Amino acid sequence: MAHTRQPTRERILDAAEALFAQRGFEGVSVRQIMSQADADVSLAYYHFKSKRDLFDQVMLRKVEYLNEIRLQALEEVEERHRDDEPSVEEIIGAFTRPLLQLLADDHEKWSHYFQLIAQINNSPEMGGELMSRYFDPLVSRFIDALKKALPDSGPADLYWSYHFLSGALTLTFAETGRIDNLSGGVCKSTDIAAVDERMPEFLAAGFRALCSR
Amino acid sequence: MAHTRQPTRERILDAAEALFAQRGFEGVSVRQIMSQADADVSLAYYHFKSKRDLFDQVMLRKVEYLNEIRLQALEEVEERHRDDEPSVEEIIGAFTRPLLQLLADDHEKWSHYFQLIAQINNSPEMGGELMSRYFDPLVSRFIDALKKALPDSGPADLYWSYHFLSGALTLTFAETGRIDNLSGGVCKSTDIAAVDERMPEFLAAGFRALCSR
DNA sequence: ACTAGTATTCAACGCTCGTTGAATTTAGCG
DNA sequence: CGCTAAATTCAACGAGCGTTGAATACTAGT
Structure with a gap:
């Protein structure tokens, strides 16, 4: 063929x-x-049109799909808990797991795109504008869901908790190899399954500690 | 004058x-x-010598001081707990607080340097090498301290927990203004005191959830 | 005042940058 | 085939890049 x-x-x-x-x-x-x-x-x-336009089209090419599958994952969680409240882990998992699964399943296709997101998210120049434009509608949807699961949270605590989540997730996307060095080979930046296994649990505990005071 | x-x-x-x-x-x-x-x-x-040398000297100029004050903060915590074990919060606070205090107290002087660190940490190209070179000796020292405070932790869990910490901390350094947009002004990227107040608690809960299984 | 060394200016090198307009090839269709 | 529009090539533009060597100004110490 x-x-x-x-x-x-x-x-x-x-x-x-x-x-x-x-x-x-x-x-x-x-x-x-x-x-x-x-x-x-x-x-x-x-x-x-220009180098900058090319850059924007690179971003746009995949962002809608990402927002779709994450929204879908959240709706499935809410569907499953029509009567009771979904747990914080499940909501966070709906936010992180779809992306981590893509990265784990077809690394070749997705790793560069996620590395780009990692850099943009931490860029003082573009981070605020671009990340808000592409992701904030979806993120607000998730924060609403988390607010229901954590009804005693103060107004700022949820946003700062999401900020910590965002930093942890995007550093994972960067796949810099630093954790390989630091751990002497015990952990690998490219071992996305290891992250998927730990991140929702870690972050949910943080959200609960901060948003239940 | x-x-x-x-x-x-x-x-x-x-x-x-x-x-x-x-x-x-x-x-x-x-x-x-x-x-x-x-x-x-x-x-x-x-x-x-060159543009690259200039870049390296920018990095080197402040990194030693940062490592000093963080090591000192950790030693003070250990001094204070000569008989019992220091809490996870205290150890993490010794890692994050010295930097956040610098940033809060003399923002003009430190904000650019920390923004640079944020970008490097999330750069696939330089992140692994530079961050390991400059910070890993100190980080290993902190991880040892955390291992004592969390004796049931598996070998990989502590490293991944630190990875999450690192992402959350450096995204704070980036001060992109995204949280300002997302929260509609409730939170501000430059409000470092708000982070200092929340980060150790949030992260300690995550460490405990992951490293006590 | 003379000198030695440090600090700064000036002019330029070869190269790559983003971008453009016109010429050329290719592909679809009657 | 012959026409049209899309896709691709070619050559070049002005500007800015990192870097260098030689000439000049400044600053101490004697």
Whole structure:
């Protein structure tokens, strides 16, 4: 069975995603992207308006799907608990698990995109604007669900708890290899299953400690 | 009382720190740095070997002091608990509080440096190497202390818990303003006291949940 | 005042950057 | 085939990049 080449536009987006994830927006040139996509430099400006537009399209290409599967996971949890309240673990799991599963199941396809998110989330320049634009509607939905599960929480505590969650999750996405060094090989940055197994439990305990005072 | 100008080398380091923190290593040119430092471009290469060397010196300038005050805070906690075991909160507080206090007390001086750390920690390219080089000796010391406070912890659980801590802490350093948007103004990225007040409690609960199974 | 060393300025190097317009090839369709 | 529109190539633009070497100004110590 012969191999049909991907459309050029997709090849460019793939190359841009991989390179932006490694070195950031400014650390990559359009020429490097097009070289990796095996296409002429000027083709970038046939398919996209500018380097910045290319970057935005890389972001947009996958973000909607991510928001869909996470919302769906939350709705399933709420469906399952039509009569009682869902636990904090389950709500947090609905937030983290869909992404961690994608990353674990098709690492090749998703790792670069999540690395990009990790960098953006921690970028003083773009973090506030981009993350809010792409994710805050969904995040607000999750915070509402958590507010019901933690009815005694003060108004600020839930937001700060989510902030801690966000930091923990996106550092996982970065897959820097630091935990490999620190643990002397006991843990591996790419072992997403190990994270999936621990993160909801860890964070739920934090939420409860802070939002039940 | 007249104002004495800072030595040129320090002015360059200050300018580089601020700009690298905002836009990353690749996003800033030596010319921009020297323009902000109000000095000729070529002076950068009199005081430093290269752009990369300048970046390294920015990092090195403050990292030792940070490691010192955190180690000291840990030793004080251990001193205070010569007979019993220190609590997980206290150990984590010794890790986070010295930095958060610096940031709260002299924001002007420290905010850019911590923003830089936030970006590096989440950079797939540099995160593993640089963070390990600069911080892992100290972190190992803290993990040993936590192991004593959590004697039933499995070998991987402590490292993953620290990983979550690291992500939560460095996202705080980034001060992206996202939590301002998300909370509609209830929380502010720059309100470090609010973080200091919540982080040890939140994280200690997570550590205990994961490392006491 | 002379000197030695430090600090700073000036001009330039080769190279890469993002971007563009025009020319060319390719693919779909009557 | 012949026409049209989409896709791709080619060559180049002005600007900015990191870096360097030589010339100049400043600052101590004698």
